[in-house]
Amino acid sequence: MKADVRQPVGGGAADAMPGEVLLSVKDVSLSFGGVKAIRGVSFDIKRGEIRAIIGPNGAGKTSMLNVINGFYHPQEGTITYKGQARQQMKPHIAASQGIARTFQNVALFKGMSTLDNIMTGRTLKMRRGLLAQAMYWGAAQREEIRHREFVEKIIDFLEIEAIRKTPVGKLPYGLQKRVELGRALATEPELLLLDEPMAGMNLEEKQDMSRFVIDINEQFGTTMALIEHDMGVVMDLSDRVVVLDYGQKIADGTPAVVQNDQRVIDAYLGVAH
Amino acid sequence: MVSLGQVLEVLSSGLLSGVLYSLVALGFVLIFKASGVFNFAQGAMVLVAGLALVRSLDFLVAKGIPFGFAILMALLFASLIMALTAWVIERFVLGPLVNQDGLTLFMSTIGATLVLEGLAQLVFGSDVYPLRLFPTDAWILLENLFPGGILVNKLDVWGALIAGVLVAGLAVFFQNTKTGRALRAVADDHSAAQSVGIPISWIWFIVWLVAGLVALVAATVWGTKLGVQFSITFLALKALPVLIIGGFTSIPGAIIGGLIIGAGEKLAEVYLGPYIGGGIEYWFAYVLALAVLMFRPQGLFGERIIERV
Numbered sequence: 118m119k120a121d122v123r124q125p126v127g128g129g130a131a132d133a134m135p136g137e138v139l140l141s142v143k144d145v146s147l148s149f150g151g152v153k154a155i156r157g158v159s160f161d162i163k164r165g166e167i168r169a170i171i172g173p174n175g176a177g178k179t180s181m182l183n184v185i186n187g188f189y190h191p192q193e194g195t196i197t198y199k200g201q202a203r204q205q206m207k208p209h210i211a212a213s214q215g216i217a218r219t220f221q222n223v224a225l226f227k228g229m230s231t232l233d234n235i236m237t238g239r240t241l242k243m244r245r246g247l248l249a250q251a252m253y254w255g256a257a258q259r260e261e262i263r264h265r266e267f268v269e270k271i272i273d274f275l276e277i278e279a280i281r282k283t284p285v286g287k288l289p290y291g292l293q294k295r296v297e298l299g300r301a302l303a304t305e306p307e308l309l310l311l312d313e314p315m316a317g318m319n320l321e322e323k324q325d326m327s328r329f330v331i332d333i334n335e336q337f338g339t340t341m342a343l344i345e346h347d348m349g350v351v352m353d354l355s356d357r358v359v360v361l362d363y364g365q366k367i368a369d370g371t372p373a374v375v376q377n378d379q380r381v382i383d384a385y386l387g388v389a390h
Numbered sequence: 391m392v393s394l395g396q397v398l399e400v401l402s403s404g405l406l407s408g409v410l411y412s413l414v415a416l417g418f419v420l421i422f423k424a425s426g427v428f429n430f431a432q433g434a435m436v437l438v439a440g441l442a443l444v445r446s447l448d449f450l451v452a453k454g455i456p457f458g459f460a461i462l463m464a465l466l467f468a469s470l471i472m473a474l475t476a477w478v479i480e481r482f483v484l485g486p487l488v489n490q491d492g493l494t495l496f497m498s499t500i501g502a503t504l505v506l507e508g509l510a511q512l513v514f515g516s517d518v519y520p521l522r523l524f525p526t527d528a529w530i531l532l533e534n535l536f537p538g539g540i541l542v543n544k545l546d547v548w549g550a551l552i553a554g555v556l557v558a559g560l561a562v563f564f565q566n567t568k569t570g571r572a573l574r575a576v577a578d579d580h581s582a583a584q585s586v587g588i589p590i591s592w593i594w595f596i597v598w599l600v601a602g603l604v605a606l607v608a609a610t611v612w613g614t615k616l617g618v619q620f621s622i623t624f625l626a627l628k629a630l631p632v633l634i635i636g637g638f639t640s641i642p643g644a645i646i647g648g649l650i651i652g653a654g655e656k657l658a659e660v661y662l663g664p665y666i667g668g669g670i671e672y673w674f675a676y677v678l679a680l681a682v683l684m685f686r687p688q689g690l691f692g693e694r695i696i697e698r699v
Contacts, residue, residue, distance in 0.1 A: 186585060212587030224582035226575045228693070237575045241587040243568045261566065304586055 138197075139164045139308060139340050140185065145194030147180055154180040155191065156364040162308065167334055167341045169355035169372075171348075173384065176361040178344045179221055182310045185342070186218050187211040198308075213241050217306035221313045221344075223293045227286035231296050234285055235271055238303025239264040271299050275329060291322040298329065309333070311343045315350055323350060330354055352376065360384070395536025400660050401653055406546030408652015409553045410615070413608040414625045415632040415644040416556070417601040422638045424573045424597040426492060427484065430499040433626025434506040435602055438475060440609035440618035441514035443468040444521045461523065465606070472602030475506070480595045507623060516620060521613035524548040549611040556607055557645060560600075564641075569596060631679035637692020646690065651675045 141161035147154045155177045162168045170178045183189040185196065187206040195202045198214065217238075226234050243260055272278055275295050280288060285296050294314060301309055314330065315323045327350060333339050345351050351358060352372040360368040360375055362384040368375050375381055414436060421429040446467045450460035483498050525544040533539035564570040575583040576593045584590060612622055636647025655674040663670050682689065 188581060188584070207589070208581070208584035209587045209589045212585060218585050220582065220585075224579050224585075226578035226582065228578060229571070229574055233571055233574075237571055237583070237588070238586050240568055240572055257567070261568070300586060 137164045138162070139199065141197045142181075142185070143195050143197070145181075145184060145191045145196065147177075147184060147189055147191045153364055155184070155361075157194070158361065158364070158366045159194075160359045160366060160369055162340060162342055163357075164340055165334070165338050166356040167330070167343060167354055169351045169358040170342060170344050170361065171346075171351055171358060172361035175363075177364040178361055179312055180364075181361070182218060182312055182342065182344065185211075185308075186216050186310060212304060215305070215307035216310065217301040217304045217308070218310035219294070219297045219301050219312055219314060221316065223290070223297055225285045225293055225297055225300070228284060230282050230284055231277060231280050231288070231299075232265075232268065232272070232282060234296055235268045235299045235303045236264065238300040239268065241304060268299075268303055271302050274302075274332075275299050291318050291325075294318070294322075294326065295329070298326075302333065306339060309339050309341045311341060311345075313344050313346065315345060315347055323347065327354060393536070395532075395538065395540060396660075397657075398536070399540045399542075400656050402540065402542055403546065404653035404656030405649050406543065406550050406652070407656070408648040408650070409550040409645070410546070410608075410611055410648070411625075411628055411632050411651060412645045412648030413549065413553050413556070413604070413611060415629040415636065415648055416553075416560075416641065417604040417608065418626075418629055418633055419636075419638065419641055419644045420560070420601045420604065421597055423641075424577045425484070425495075425594055426577065427495045427499065428492070428638075429601065430496065430626070431479070431503040431506055432601065432605065432629070433623040434503045434510070435472070435475065435605035436609050436612065436625060437618075437620065437623045438506055438510040439468050439472055439602065439606035440521070440613045440622060441510050441519070442471040443606065443609060444519040444613060444618045445514045447521070448519070468606050468609075469603060472606055473599055476595055476598035476602050479598055480591060484594060485591055503623075507620070511620065518617045518619040519613075520617045521610070523610050524614045526614065545611070545614055552607060552611065553645070556604065557641060560641060569593075573597060628675065631675040633689070634679040635682045635689060637689025639693050640689070640691035643689055643691030651678065654678055 138161045141159075143159045144157050145155055145159070146157055158177070158181065170181060172178050180189060184191050187208040187210065190205045197203075198216070226237065229237075243264060272281060275298065277292065277295055277299065280292060280296075285293055288296065298311075298314065311330070315326050318326065330341065330343070331354065334341060343351075343355065345354075355372060357370060358368075358372050358375045359366060360378075360381050362380075367380045367384055368378040370378075414432065417432045417435065418429060421427055421432070443464050447460055447464035450463055451457060455463070479502055483502050484495065487495055487498060525548075527544055529542045529544060529547075530539040531542055564574065572583070572588045572593055573596065575586075575588055576590055580590060583593075608625070609618065609622070612625060616622060632644060632647040632651055634647075635650055636643030636645070651674075655671045658674045659668070659671045
């Protein structure tokens with residue numbers, strides 16, 4: 118059980134062998150009616166790495182994340198996570214197995230404070246029954262306080278102490294993205310899916326966010342899959358890159374290899390759309 | 391001649407009966423806040439809870455079980471019935487309609503209303519069943535200050551106390567507990583809630599269960615006041631102006647809205663009634679709601695709805 122608060126975030130990484138495959142996607146196809154969003158894509162994510170998924174608009178990147186965390190159920194193919202194959206999974210089950218994510222258009226609970234938003238990430242770690250909570254007494258209260266301490270550590274880590282009590286709807290966009298990252302971290306994920314974490318940010322905010330991504334990866338060993346449009350960021354951060362175009366995989370490898378791949382240059386880097 | 395003592399008496403009885411409207415309105419607010427569904431079935435749920443309570447109580451008392459213990463057993467039984475109702479509604483009515491339009495969900499709760507009303511009367515009977523949980527006599531207060539004193543109904547005071555405890559309890563539950571937070575989370579964003587591991591169907595069950603238990607509380611007070619009978623479902627109509635005035639998303643709003651309507655309609659009945667004809671009590675609330683709609687459509691405490699175009 119990783120519910121104790123000694124270790125700030127992440128966890129499960131210390132005992133992991135680097136290089137072991139955490140998640141593999143095999144021949145996955147997904148379509149909505151006649152629209153084929155993903156066509157027979159296979160790739161894997163190794164423990165401890167930062168894996169970028171790139172591609173032009175409509176390439177199927179977000180659909181891929183939605184498949185991994187169970188929002189979409191692919192018509193074909195299998196997903197193997199921690200050695201177990203699965204085809205259908207509800208998102209809250211995926212979350213309970215250690216898959217957390219952020220969203221392309223920030224999806225926060227707007228009426229709630231920063232603190233409460235991040236506290237929702239602790240939902241699965243809290244064990245007290247409904248009745249005990251309703252009484253808000255004894256063990257339930259102690260549990261609440263214990264998790265509150267954990268969340269404070271995340272708040273320190275992300276340097277958002279000043280906005281702890283602010284309703285997130287009032288925060289600027291860059292900070293909202295950071296709160297969303299905090300909520301995902303609060304679940305102590307083994308696999309963190311980031312959907313365009315730097316979209317719409319200015320240079321300074323991008324640098325901050327890049328630093329957090331690297332720190333999370335290095336300090337807690339959290340495995341990450343990252344969708345990003347800023348090529349500079351992708352090349353700097355990621356260990357390996359998979360490139361999608363029109364729902365198909367067109368390249369897979371280290372940033373240097375992918376950058377020089379002719380199909381990628383044609384589809385994405387070189388040719389104007 | 392208008393005397394201060396009389397004004398106070400009318401005002402206090404108005405405020406106290408307003409709290410009883412709030413009790414019904416609370417159930418609506420809970421479900422609307424947590425799932426965005428306007429639950430037309432709330433009135434029917436009060437009927438179901440009341441019937442389950444009064445019929446099982448009568449049964450137990452007839453068996454010779456001591457009254458105090460019988461009340462506890464009957465409350466437990468009625469709570470179970472409300473839990474069953476919540477589960478069935480989530481599983482068979484709303485569950486299949488996830489991500490549908492608000493109007494579709496509203497229509498489905500009208501369907502649920504008809505089924506609940508019919509089924510409850512089929513199972514528990516359709517007479518008027520008297521319920522005696524709270525004293526129904528009155529206190530005469532401040533007799534030395536005002537001639538004749540101020541008459542206060544004990545039942546209304548009980549109702550107000552219970553409503554106060556209920557609201558305080560719900561506030562703590564929503565603010566400080568994991569499930570309360572999960573409820574608010576689901577209300578804000580379905581997919582984000584799922585992504586942190588909150589199972590939506592479970593949360594919806596909890597919401598309907600809490601609304602069912604609030605209906606049970608309302609049934610204990612209203613059942614004592616009117617007897618448990620079919621017309622108790624019309625309380626839902628009385629809760630509507632309370633919601634419009636207080637705002638659909640605010641628990642304190644439901645209370646304040648109830649107080650305004652309760653006090654307003656009693657004062658209007660007594661002091662305007664003689665000039666423009668009696669019976670104001672029956673329409674005053676709706677006119678007040680209409681006025682609020684014109685000037686502050688989100689209600690006094692509701693969240694301002696800003697739509698992006």
